[in-house]
Amino acid sequence: MNGTRQQRRRGDTRQRIQDVALALFAEQGYEKTSLREIAESLDVTKAALYYHFKTKEEILVSIFQDLSRPLEDLIAWGRDQPHSLETKQEIIRGYSAALAGAAPLFRFMQENQATVRDLRIGNMFKSRMFDLRDILIDPEADMVDQVRCLTALFTLHAGMFVLRDLEGDPEEQRAAVLEVATDLVTQAHRGTAGA
Amino acid sequence: MNGTRQQRRRGDTRQRIQDVALALFAEQGYEKTSLREIAESLDVTKAALYYHFKTKEEILVSIFQDLSRPLEDLIAWGRDQPHSLETKQEIIRGYSAALAGAAPLFRFMQENQATVRDLRIGNMFKSRMFDLRDILIDPEADMVDQVRCLTALFTLHAGMFVLRDLEGDPEEQRAAVLEVATDLVTQAHRGTAGA
Amino acid sequence: MNGTRQQRRRGDTRQRIQDVALALFAEQGYEKTSLREIAESLDVTKAALYYHFKTKEEILVSIFQDLSRPLEDLIAWGRDQPHSLETKQEIIRGYSAALAGAAPLFRFMQENQATVRDLRIGNMFKSRMFDLRDILIDPEADMVDQVRCLTALFTLHAGMFVLRDLEGDPEEQRAAVLEVATDLVTQAHRGTAGA
Amino acid sequence: MNGTRQQRRRGDTRQRIQDVALALFAEQGYEKTSLREIAESLDVTKAALYYHFKTKEEILVSIFQDLSRPLEDLIAWGRDQPHSLETKQEIIRGYSAALAGAAPLFRFMQENQATVRDLRIGNMFKSRMFDLRDILIDPEADMVDQVRCLTALFTLHAGMFVLRDLEGDPEEQRAAVLEVATDLVTQAHRGTAGA
DNA sequence: CATGAATGAGTTTTCATTCAT
DNA sequence: AATGAATGAAAACTCATTCAT
Numbered sequence: 001m002n003g004t005r006q007q008r009r010r011g012d013t014r015q016r017i018q019d020v021a022l023a024l025f026a027e028q029g030y031e032k033t034s035l036r037e038i039a040e041s042l043d044v045t046k047a048a049l050y051y052h053f054k055t056k057e058e059i060l061v062s063i064f065q066d067l068s069r070p071l072e073d074l075i076a077w078g079r080d081q082p083h084s085l086e087t088k089q090e091i092i093r094g095y096s097a098a099l100a101g102a103a104p105l106f107r108f109m110q111e112n113q114a115t116v117r118d119l120r121i122g123n124m125f126k127s128r129m130f131d132l133r134d135i136l137i138d139p140e141a142d143m144v145d146q147v148r149c150l151t152a153l154f155t156l157h158a159g160m161f162v163l164r165d166l167e168g169d170p171e172e173q174r175a176a177v178l179e180v181a182t183d184l185v186t187q188a189h190r191g192t193a194g195a
Numbered sequence: 196m197n198g199t200r201q202q203r204r205r206g207d208t209r210q211r212i213q214d215v216a217l218a219l220f221a222e223q224g225y226e227k228t229s230l231r232e233i234a235e236s237l238d239v240t241k242a243a244l245y246y247h248f249k250t251k252e253e254i255l256v257s258i259f260q261d262l263s264r265p266l267e268d269l270i271a272w273g274r275d276q277p278h279s280l281e282t283k284q285e286i287i288r289g290y291s292a293a294l295a296g297a298a299p300l301f302r303f304m305q306e307n308q309a310t311v312r313d314l315r316i317g318n319m320f321k322s323r324m325f326d327l328r329d330i331l332i333d334p335e336a337d338m339v340d341q342v343r344c345l346t347a348l349f350t351l352h353a354g355m356f357v358l359r360d361l362e363g364d365p366e367e368q369r370a371a372v373l374e375v376a377t378d379l380v381t382q383a384h385r386g387t388a389g390a
Numbered sequence: 391m392n393g394t395r396q397q398r399r400r401g402d403t404r405q406r407i408q409d410v411a412l413a414l415f416a417e418q419g420y421e422k423t424s425l426r427e428i429a430e431s432l433d434v435t436k437a438a439l440y441y442h443f444k445t446k447e448e449i450l451v452s453i454f455q456d457l458s459r460p461l462e463d464l465i466a467w468g469r470d471q472p473h474s475l476e477t478k479q480e481i482i483r484g485y486s487a488a489l490a491g492a493a494p495l496f497r498f499m500q501e502n503q504a505t506v507r508d509l510r511i512g513n514m515f516k517s518r519m520f521d522l523r524d525i526l527i528d529p530e531a532d533m534v535d536q537v538r539c540l541t542a543l544f545t546l547h548a549g550m551f552v553l554r555d556l557e558g559d560p561e562e563q564r565a566a567v568l569e570v571a572t573d574l575v576t577q578a579h580r581g582t583a584g585a
Numbered sequence: 586m587n588g589t590r591q592q593r594r595r596g597d598t599r600q601r602i603q604d605v606a607l608a609l610f611a612e613q614g615y616e617k618t619s620l621r622e623i624a625e626s627l628d629v630t631k632a633a634l635y636y637h638f639k640t641k642e643e644i645l646v647s648i649f650q651d652l653s654r655p656l657e658d659l660i661a662w663g664r665d666q667p668h669s670l671e672t673k674q675e676i677i678r679g680y681s682a683a684l685a686g687a688a689p690l691f692r693f694m695q696e697n698q699a700t701v702r703d704l705r706i707g708n709m710f711k712s713r714m715f716d717l718r719d720i721l722i723d724p725e726a727d728m729v730d731q732v733r734c735l736t737a738l739f740t741l742h743a744g745m746f747v748l749r750d751l752e753g754d755p756e757e758q759r760a761a762v763l764e765v766a767t768d769l770v771t772q773a774h775r776g777t778a779g780a
Numbered sequence: 781c782a783t784g785a786a787t788g789a790g791t792t793t794t795c796a797t798t799c800a801t
Numbered sequence: 802a803a804t805g806a807a808t809g810a811a812a813a814c815t816c817a818t819t820c821a822t
Contacts, residue, residue: 229811229812229813230812230813231811231812231813241814242815242816245813250814251813251814
């Protein structure tokens with residue numbers, strides 16, 4: 001007992017499934033990752049996956065729920081703040097941190113939109129984005145400033161997956177992306193506030 | 196003769212396959228669209244598809260090649276221009292038009308990145324984007340301004356698929372998106388030129 | 391007219407189909423050679439093949455009929471000869487020549503027995519072999535001598551396709567094979583005649 | 586429980602697949618035997634076959650590996666013996682026994698050479714034959730005696746599938762074939778030893 | 781003498797899922 | 802907490818063949 005083979009501290013399996021699944025989903029996409037592949041990576045049988053999760057989709061949902069917690073907290077916080085410039089800037093910073101903290105998940109969401117769209121997490125994610133939008137955007141702002149805010153959001157997203165292909169220091173890149181995004185919401189806020 | 200059922204103006208089939216395939220690919224994603232589905236939509240057999248295209252991927256490639264022609268022309272034009280602000284703004288305008296002119300295709304590219312990545316069009320598209328980047332970005336500009344240019348590009352992309360979910364006049368939206376993107380390259384250019 | 395493209399002296403096509411088909415059948419096997427492949431090798435369409443031959447099998451049958459003519463002549467000759475040793479030796483020589491004269495065909499027959507068995511040429515070939523056997527074998531000879539005669543036949547066959555993998559001068563090999571085969575019928579004849 | 590339908594002694598399926606597959610492969614050929622046919626013969630689904638074997642080819646490979654074991658043992662034995670006449674005769678006897686012990690498999694190999702050639706078992710079998718050749722053939726023997734040895738081998742092969750079409754007592758036939766083959770290696774050995 | 785367009789029936793293979801043990 | 806065995810549905814693709822032109 002406590003043998004070499006059984007190293008795996010028990011109770012661990014669920015977490016290990018999530019980890020491997022996310023890695024594969026992010027690397028290959030959801031549809032191209034089969035449960036067989038996940039099981040083999042873990043050296044368990046497919047049936048074992050079904051002991052821990054009801055369906056393939058459930059695995060993904062559970063990952064999303066676990067990893068998007070910080071984002072949810074951010075939104076909850078933002079909702080109670082005044083629509084001030086500081087709040088908006090803090091939201092941008094927070095979102096950037098949330099993305100960085102669960103990069104594989106968000107990269108997955110980016111790259112598998114068509115698939116994600118008709119999975120349960122599709123709506124979950126969409127509603128988070130709407131929440132962010134409602135915090136950032138002033139409904140009375142003109143269209144251009146509204147677009148600036150949305151653009152700020154997508155700048156952060158794109159920063160994750162596009163800049164990977166670019167030369168240059170990653171830390172410097174992240175900072176630059178954050179600056180551009182912050183700039184955009186600031187311009188948007190000024191435009192509206194000044195009018 | 197010339198019956199109702201046989202309406203099918205001959206020679207038409209290849210084009211009809213491309214049309215239906217693109218519509219389905221954009222709507223459901225590449226993997227979730229089966230050749231059976233495409234064939235049934237057209238009221239032909241699967242084998243007929245294989246008469247016109249060697250593989251499923253080939254259908255997609257042919258669509259991409261046909262529809263990305265304007266983008267290619269734009270790049271060819273841009274390569275020979277001076278790296279002036281006017282050129283950059285014209286590139287943004289042109290890219291916006293190219294996207295609008297083949298919206299379903301580019302929406303598809305956006306939403307199926309994980310899939311597209313290991314299809315032939317993955318590299319084709321990537322290299323187009325690199326070309327655009329090289330035209331827009333001044334290699335001596337600082338990181339922030341470089342990010343601004345890339346952001347301009349993605350603003351246009353995101354404009355296509357995100358704004359669909361937004362209320363408001365589509366034409367006004369498109370104009371706003373274009374303005375934000377133009378603004379970004381302008382700022383980037385000023386920053387660099389002024390330094 | 392008499393243009394560069396149409397070089398192909400007309401009327402030739404049927405023959406060209408047979409040639410290419412035999413080459414491919416021998417190289418890859420009957421089932422693994424598709425009509426598409428044959429057509430493409432000839433730079434014509436599949437439908438063109440159907441102008442010249444009713445079915446895939448028909449192509450093969452026509453090849454067999456054309457190329458097995460010498461064998462048929464040999465058998466016809468042998469049937470009218472006395473069952474002397476000279477006759478038997480001549481049959482062996484003749485069969486060797488027939489095989490050499492249509493090597494790809496007979497190699498094909500060797501290597502595709504399972505397939506050939508339920509094609510029309512299966513029975514055609516089988517009956518030729520029975521004819522040869524009846525000429526070579528004395529029904530009153532003992533089993534061992536009968537086997538010697540059959541072995542002589544198969545020695546020639548095997549000589550074609552096995553020796554290809556062997557080092558050594560091909561001509562010397564062919565001569566050696568012929569000598570062994572001749573030896574076998576001679577022994578068989580002596581055994582029977584001497585008894 | 587223990588119902589008539591569920592007879593299937595569990596754990597049995599893999600073996601049953603191999604048995605049925607070999608029977609069908611030998612009877613109809615590899616290409617003309619579909620997995621559907623095998624599955625239906627066993628009253629399981631196609632997918633069940635894939636639970637036990639990764640590909641169609643794997644089924645064949647596994648059969649070959651299981652059934653060619655005695656041949657491998659024979660070769661292993663032969664390699665360590667002196668190149669004496671007794672050794673050679675024993676090899677012939679042993680090969681005859683090996684063929685008889687797995688007649689359907691070797692018949693299959695005979696009749697599907699074109700197919701087998703580009704499957705993994707093609708090379709496996711070829712190398713076994715080369716091993717046998719190296720044991721039987723004296724490299725200093727003249728070509729004719731070398732051919733005699735090879736012919737001995739093919740006599741045994743041909744004995745299996747040709748004699749099926751012949752009248753006469755099968756046991757007597759087998760004995761006769763063995764005698765002819767033994768005779769051939771003996772002649773070959775004498776020729777070389779005497780020189 | 782040949783092509784362009786298409787079909788129907790089939791192939792091997794893969795997948796998410798189930799369930800008795 | 803997991804496995805071994807299996808399934809039903811579907812996928813992409815191939816092939817010999819047909820026929821109007």
